[in-house]
Amino acid sequence: MRFLLTAMALPFSVDVPDAGTAAAAPGGEQVREAVARAFAVIRVAERRFSRHLPDSELSRLDRAELRLHDAxxxxxxxxxxxxxxxxxxxxxxxxxxxxxxxxxxxxVKGWAAQRAADALAAAGVERFCLNAGGDVVVQGGRAPGVPWQVGVRSPWSTAETLVVLPVHDGAVATSGSYERGAHVRDARTGAPATALVSATVVADDLVTADVAVTTVVALGEDGVAWAQDELGCGVLALRADGTVVRSGLGLAHPA
Structure with missing residues (x-):
């Protein structure tokens, strides 16, 4: 059973493999209620943290209308x-x-998606894949003993898969310049980060994976070892010349 949401200008989806194909299936209504609560978490986060909404908590803090100790x-x-x-x-x-x-x-995206995943788990949903605009958090495997297969697309073709990562419980996040240009900046210099075309991080949770992958792109090739050594993450990155840098990843279909 698949559920869809658009929030934060991104598509979110939840796949629950053992919920049946209809609301009348065993457990179907309970799953729907759990997903509704999970999606509510994402909507609340959007209203709270959006820099595009003038009345969001973030916007008020940014305008100094809200003091930090009142946040x-x-x-x-x-x-x-x-x-x-x-x-x-x-x-x-x-x-x-x-x-x-x-x-x-x-x-915020990874933080909200992980909180939504936590809400699913707390509601008793044992197996699911939550996709947040291409970054995913999975739990329980697609079936007992069978990991989820998380595909990472090629930066050069939407029709090609770079790798497939088997993940039973954990999170995968990807960032790069192939869709939005060099949108990640090295905060130390303010300059766009261009050494890596893309990077993918595998971590225990999507907060870590999502923020870490942005940091890897900002750091460039040094970020690959940083994410593994400092955070214990698996990393796959592509240099601007197309060569692969990877660390701590077991790949189902290596590049």
Whole structure:
């Protein structure tokens, strides 16, 4: 059973393999209710953290209408994640745009999707794949003893798969310049990060995977070893010349 949502200008989906194909299937209604609660988590995060909504908590903080010590625990948690990665990366990861305004997009998607996944698990959904605009968090395998197969597309062709990663419980996030241009910046210099065409990170949770993959792109090739050594992540990256850098990944279909 698949469920769809558009939020944060991105497609979100949840696949639950053992819920049947209709609402009347055994457990189908319970799964629908669990997914509805999970999607509500994402919608609330969008309203709270959107830099495009003038009344969002982030926008109010950015305009100094909200003091930091009056911020919600959720906003403080996201800011803490950002600060942790900024320090761990030597400043390569950051949440301030060139114009000086706060931009938490590099944290919020993974944070919200992981919280939604946690809501699914708490509701008793044992096996699922939550896809957040191409980044995924999975639990329980597609079937007992069978991992989810997470495909990573080629940067040069939407019709080609670069690798397939078998993941039973965990998260996979990909970032690169092939769709949105060099949108990731090295916060130390403010310059676009161009050494890597793309990077994929496998981690235990999507907060780590999503923020880490942005940091890997910002750091360039040095980020591959950084993500493995400092965070324990698996990484696959492509240099600008198309050659592969990988560390700590078991690949089903290697490039």
């Amino acid at each position: 919600s625990p959720e906003l403080l948690e996201v800011l803490t994640v950002a600060e942790t990665f900024a320090q761990a990366s030597g400043g390569a990861f950051g949440v301030e745009r060139p114009d000086g305004h706060l931009d938490l997009d590099g944290v």
